[in-house]
Amino acid sequence: MMMKLLPNPGAALLFAFLAAAPVQAGTVVEYYNATLDHYFITNYAPEIQALDTGVQKGWARTGLTFQTYATGAAMFASSSPVCRFYGSPEYKLDSHFYSASPLECDDVRKKFPNEWLLEAEDLFRVHPVDVNTGICPTGSKAVYRLWNNRPDVNHRYTTDPAIRADMMAKGWIPEGFGPEGVGFCAPN
Numbered sequence: 001m002m003m004k005l006l007p008n009p010g011a012a013l014l015f016a017f018l019a020a021a022p023v024q025a026g027t028v029v030e031y032y033n034a035t036l037d038h039y040f041i042t043n044y045a046p047e048i049q050a051l052d053t054g055v056q057k058g059w060a061r062t063g064l065t066f067q068t069y070a071t072g073a074a075m076f077a078s079s080s081p082v083c084r085f086y087g088s089p090e091y092k093l094d095s096h097f098y099s100a101s102p103l104e105c106d107d108v109r110k111k112f113p114n115e116w117l118l119e120a121e122d123l124f125r126v127h128p129v130d131v132n133t134g135i136c137p138t139g140s141k142a143v144y145r146l147w148n149n150r151p152d153v154n155h156r157y158t159t160d161p162a163i164r165a166d167m168m169a170k171g172w173i174p175e176g177f178g179p180e181g182v183g184f185c186a187p188n
Contacts, residue, residue: 026124028186030064030157037148039156040096043068043124066143066159066186068124078137081122082184083108087153091115095154098145100128100184101177127185134178136185145176145183157183 026043031051033040035058042048051059069079083105087093097116099105108116127140136142144164148154149171156172158164164181168174174181 026068027065028068028124028157030062031059032062033058034060036152036154038095038152038154041098041157064158064160064163066141066157068126069187078127079125080128080184082124082126083118084120084123085109085116086119087116088114092151093153095152097155098123098157098183100126101131126187129177129182129185131177134176134180134182136182139188140185141188142180142182143184143186144174144181146172146181147175149173159186 028041028043029048031040031042032038039062040051040059042051050056052061068082080100080102082098082100085097085105085108087095087097091114093115096119097108099108105118105121109118126143127137129136129142134142141159143157143159144161146156146158146164146167148156155175156163156167158167164174176183
């Protein structure tokens, strides 16, 4: 199972408090579970603590991170909230999906209401990518989104072009915007 930190990962109440909390600058941390061959990212302190202390077994930090914007930051006005969905194990997904595109978040919610359960509408803030070109605004860098192309769905988010290339060599498919598959743009 991917993450079971709270009783029902898909329930809207679990992350209702996030909507009321001010968005702060933070670090998104990447984890890997070798048994599942899955990646997971989070900026949420209770999840980070549970993963780092072994409450959630099998997860280890990869050493990769990226930054997010804070309320009041110069770039915040043009930033976009990142939604997070949890893929229901009933549909053999058991994974998470993130997007900074309000349209994409809305499409997932409408097209897959039972398969992908909305956990947060504003988990952290980044810049949206130009959906046609995949180009990030000045002062930000690409966060590539890749899909493992397997029945046990998993996504990986990385700012490193070399990791992107390595994942593609392993059969992962770029799934973001533009020719490079950029999911969103993080601060430099």
